[in-house]
Amino acid sequence: MIAISEIFGPTIQGEGALTGVPTVFVRTGGCDFRCSWCDTLYAVEPRFRADWTPMSAGAVLAEVERLSGGRPLLITLSGGNPALQPLGDLLQLGHDKGYTFAIETQGSKAQKWFGQLDHLTLSPKPPSSGMAFSQSRFGECLAAAGEHTRVTLKLVIADETDYRWAREFAAQYPQLPLTLQPCNPVPATPDEPERETDLDALNARLRWLVDKVTADGWFEARVLPQLHVIIWNNERGV
Ligand SMILES: C[S@@+](CC[C@H](N)C(=O)[O-])C[C@H]1O[C@@H](n2cnc3c(N)ncnc32)[C@H](O)[C@@H]1O
Ligand SMILES: Nc1nc2[nH]cc(C(=O)O)c2c(=O)[nH]1
Ligand code: SF4
């Protein structure tokens, strides 16, 4: 069974290489990380376990089909860390019906079924997250993706230290398309789900990041904000 926090959409992918693409989100519950600025703690902290529903692959796909009116589109798997879940059957069932799959994961756990994905977004965490990075685990994720899964990198940048880390990290993987995403300085929390983000502060970070990238001639990097945050602020389910 798959631990499901929420299934919502269709909406648009607000982050990374597929920004703007219509998609339904399947959010799993449970994460092996606790990033200091995580905007999705209701799908991370064990105190919310009672809100996560164990669902079969068939039941998840039935809900996606209901939301999408049976028209196959991109399904985005996120969390929490969806790589902790048994998702191979869902990928098989969905592909049989014409759906495609992208996943958002931090690169801390590889699964054989990564090779069944259409898109794998790896988002290793910078120093500001407070999480340790494991190069070997990240390498295992890349290896598990194999040849048919398109892999992209998405790095969250909160400050100068993160930026320098991202520069060094990305240089090791020149073959991977890269998005830099400014950290939302005021994400919603489970205790304050209606919290408004500071869009001016976010925009200032975005400008700072664009200035850095252009001044450094880092022309391989694409800079994108979380589009859904700009459209819907910190709202959940969009
Ligand atoms: C909530 S995570 C879930 C998937 C997976 N655990 C991961 O981190 O990749 C989805 C994406 O949101 C990003 N994210 C989380 N909090 C953020 C924040 N405050 N500002 C910008 N991006 C954030 C993460 O870095 C990740 O790329
Ligand atoms: N529209 C939209 N795009 C997203 N991209 C990544 C999301 C996530 O929470 O993983 C997300 C999300 O929650 N909503
Ligand atoms: S890895 Fe992703 S879901 Fe887990 S705490 Fe960090 S941002 Fe949140």
Ligand SMILES: [Mg+2]
């Ligand atoms: Mg999110």
